[in-house]
Amino acid sequence: MTDYKIPTVKELRSATESGGHKFEVVSLFAGGGGSSTGYRMAGGKVLAVNEFVPEAVKTYKANWPKTEVLTGDVRKISGQDILDVIGRKPGQLDILDGSPPCSAFSTAGSRDKGWGKAKKYSDTSQENVEDLFFDYIRILRDIRPKVFVAENVSGLAKGVAKGYLNQILRELRASNYEVSCKILDAQWLGVPQKRARTIFIGVRRDLWKSEFKGRLHPRPSADRPTLSDAFQGLTFSDDDRKQTDVKRYAIYKLLLQMQAGTSHKKRFSLKKCASKGQAFCITATSGTIGAANPMHWDNRAFTVSEVKRIMSIPDDYVLTGTYKHQVERLGRMVAPFMMKAVAENILRLGVLNADTK
Numbered sequence: 001m002t003d004y005k006i007p008t009v010k011e012l013r014s015a016t017e018s019g020g021h022k023f024e025v026v027s028l029f030a031g032g033g034g035s036s037t038g039y040r041m042a043g044g045k046v047l048a049v050n051e052f053v054p055e056a057v058k059t060y061k062a063n064w065p066k067t068e069v070l071t072g073d074v075r076k077i078s079g080q081d082i083l084d085v086i087g088r089k090p091g092q093l094d095i096l097d098g099s100p101p102c103s104a105f106s107t108a109g110s111r112d113k114g115w116g117k118a119k120k121y122s123d124t125s126q127e128n129v130e131d132l133f134f135d136y137i138r139i140l141r142d143i144r145p146k147v148f149v150a151e152n153v154s155g156l157a158k159g160v161a162k163g164y165l166n167q168i169l170r171e172l173r174a175s176n177y178e179v180s181c182k183i184l185d186a187q188w189l190g191v192p193q194k195r196a197r198t199i200f201i202g203v204r205r206d207l208w209k210s211e212f213k214g215r216l217h218p219r220p221s222a223d224r225p226t227l228s229d230a231f232q233g234l235t236f237s238d239d240d241r242k243q244t245d246v247k248r249y250a251i252y253k254l255l256l257q258m259q260a261g262t263s264h265k266k267r268f269s270l271k272k273c274a275s276k277g278q279a280f281c282i283t284a285t286s287g288t289i290g291a292a293n294p295m296h297w298d299n300r301a302f303t304v305s306e307v308k309r310i311m312s313i314p315d316d317y318v319l320t321g322t323y324k325h326q327v328e329r330l331g332r333m334v335a336p337f338m339m340k341a342v343a344e345n346i347l348r349l350g351v352l353n354a355d356t357k
Contacts, residue, residue, distance in 0.1 A: 004192065004225040004232065006309070006337075008316045009063050012040040017066055021045035023343075023352050026082055026143070028074060028098035028136055032059040034333025035097050035151065036067070037313065041336055042343035044095070047086040050074050055321055059329055062318040074135050079142020091204075094352045095343070096145040099334055100132040100152065133164075137171045144176075147203055147346055151334050154183050154196040168200070177202035180216040188220030190337040192230040193279040193310050197334070199342060207351050218345040228275045230309040243323045244301040249290035252299065260297040267292045272299075279310045287327025304330075312337035 007015075015021075022043035027036050030049035039046060048068040051057050057071050068085050070077055083090065133152070140148055150172075156165050165181070172179045179202040186195035201216040246252050254264055261274035270292035271280040280294040282302075289301055296302050302310065307330045308317060319326040346352065 002223055002225040002229045004229040004309075006312055006314050007041060009314045009318075010316065012037065012314070013064075013066075016040045016043065016045045022347060023094040024086075024088075025095045025097055026086065026093060026145075028096070028139065029100050029132070030056075030060060030069075030097075031099065031332050031334075032056050032319070032329040033063055033317075034311070034313070034330075034336055035099060035149075035339045036060075036064065037317075038334065038336035038339025039095070039097065039343050041340040042347065044343060047088075047093075048082060050077060050082075055325060056329060056332075058320050059318065062320065074132060074139070077139070079139040082139065083143060090142065091144045091146075093143055093145040094147065095346070096140055096143055096148045097339075098136040098148070098150045100136055100150070133168055134171065137168070137175060140172075140177075141175050144204065146207055146352055147201065148172075148177065149339075149342060149346075150200040151339075152198045152200075154198055156198045165198075172200065172202055175202075176205050178205060178208045178212070180214075182217045184217060184338065184342075185220075186335045186338040187224055187278045189218060189335075189341040190221065190223075190225065191278075191310075191312050191335045192225040192227050193282060193335065195281045195335055195338070197338070201342070201346070203351055209351075212349055212351065215349060216345070218341040221341075224278060226276050227273060227279055227310070231275075231306060234303075234305050234309065236303065240303040240305075241300075243289075244296070244303055246290060246295070246300055251290065251292055251295075255295055255299040264292070269293065271295065273297055282307060282310055282327075282331045284328045284331040286331050287324040289324070302327075307331075311335050 025039045025044050025046045027046060027049040030036055030051045036046045036049060046067050048070060050070045051060060052073055057069055060069055136150060169179060181200045183196050184199050186193055203212060251270055254270060255272055258264060258272040260272050261277050262272055264270040271294045273279045273294055275297055282294060285291060286293045304326050307327055311330050311333060312335050319329055
């Protein structure tokens with residue numbers, strides 16, 4: 001059994017909001033706070049974030065009330081606006097983080113057929129979401145942090161989306177950064193979930209050292225927690241039973257025929273997880289009861305408490321809205337343990353020790 005312990009929100013506030021932090025971060029497209037939580041787990045202080053989805057903003061503020069939240073469309077925010085809020089000059093910030101909306105590059109669906117069109121994103125609709133990565137780059141050039149970390153779905157590095165990937169890399173490198181891009185899987189970074197993501201990491205050229213080459217991303221760990229490890233101590237209430245019951249839906253009969261740890265042969269998004277393995281990827285639609293999603297080996301949906309553990313989110317993390325809204329918010333997050341591993345690796349390199357103040 002692997003020891004799987006997630007620090008509480010209360011513990012993270014105490015460790016990083018009273019002057020004991022190791023580095024400072026600003027996060028764009030922060031969602032409900034997944035990547036921010038990971039940075040805090042690594043000892044970082046999140047100075048400010050940007051998020052435009054009202055329910056995500058509400059969730060973020062409920063957990064991190066001392067962090068400045070810049071709401072609204074990122075396309076209307078400048079890097080100087082952010083610097084004014086955090087009281088820093090260009091070049092002083094340690095890490096600029098960002099997770100631009102990535103549904104246009106998902107490996108599910110028609111992908112490129114939807115590029116450039118208005119898309120439903122959580123409770124809003126927005127056009128050209130795939131172009132928001134370039135707004136991240138615009139703000140990066142204004143703030144000039146020591147390091148940047150940007151996250152996107154693994155589909156960005158596959159098929160016709162590679163054209164976007166190459167354009168993004170060109171623009172990042174033209175911003176005066178040495179850049180490395182890799183697909184990382186959260187299951188090898190302490191998360192009990194198969195969750196592949198494209199991670200860009202860049203070091204400003206005046207801080208770059210030759211020994212950093214090939215070392216910007218964390219190495220995989222052989223110690224992988226299972227769902228059985230992750231769910232230790234959780235209870236299953238009557239309310240949980242009602243919320244996760246799928247017996248009235250067509251997928252229930254399919255689940256009964258499936259072995260744990262497998263995907264359905266025809267409905268490929270219907271997956272039955274195994275207690276001694278890692279969960280299949282939790283997505284924004286995983287809270288839609290009756291839809292084909294990763295399911296519990298007991299032929300039901302996962303509870304909100306279980307999804308928190310699958311995502312490495314603290315048990316006391318406040319989530320607003322219905323079951324569907326809460327799981328959607330979790331499914332859109334970056335798994336904190338994954339970002340913790342990224343941040344800790346950057347700290348080990350020593351690049352953040354450079355004094356540019």
